Amino acid sequence: MNIVVTLIGLLAQCFFSARILVQWIMSERARKVLSPTVFWILSLAGSLLLFTYGWLRDDFAIILGQFVAYYIYIWNLAAKGLWKHLPKITRLLLLTIPLIAVTMVLHDVSGWWQRFFCGSIPLWLIIFGSAGQIIFTLRFVYQWLYSVKRGESVLPAGFWIISLSGSIIIMAYALVRHDPVLILGQIFGLVAYTRNLVIGHRSNVRKNSN
Helix, strand or coil, X not given: CXXXXXXXXXXXXXXXXHXXXXXXXXXXXXXXXXXXXXXXXHHHHHHHHHHHHHHHCCCHHHHHHHHHHHHHHHHHHHXXXXXXXXXXXXXXXXXXXXXXXXXXXXXXXXXXXXXXXXXXXXXXXXXXXXXXXXXXXXXXXXXXXXXXXXXXXXXXXXXXXXHHHHHHHHHHHHHHHCCHHHHHHHHHHHHHHHHHHHHHHHHHHHHHHC
16 A cells, blocks of 8 residues: 555544544543534544545545545534634635545546446445445434434434444454554544443433432
8 A cells, every 4th residue: 555545544543533532531521421622623634534545545435434424524513613713715625625526526437436346345345344434424424413403512322332333344344455544543443432332321320310
């Protein structure tokens, strides 16, 4: 794998790991699961980089996983009140970058299909990895729907349960593909997701006992 591509992927995982670490520390201190603004800022930055990594590595599973979650990150930033404070040109660029990539794909559908589905990666592995990414992405769809219903940005228990399920599949996919970027990202995530479930459970116990 090209060293530059690897570095882009590792930097993306650093952003994702940092978001979980910060959220974890803040939740430990508050003794309840929090959804801090910095979590969504780091998510958006990491998503842009991982989208680029997936594109350069011809990895459809990674691209698929990032596309939907990307706009949910933006929604959460808007719910936190940060999005409207960004310069208009920055907002426009952030909103259009993934759409430009999709436009490029639609411009050459046959070439894109050959590149992602008829390359060196077996079809069953693409489907398996994509399934993991879809489940992983659904956690943010669930988080978004839950947050819309609550009228605020929150990270409910279901988010962490879905995260664990998707992470296990992605870890297996990464091991088969010998992808150190995905492996490193998922190892840390598995611990953090489990810990957030514990924090959330203890917080509910305290709340019910009062």
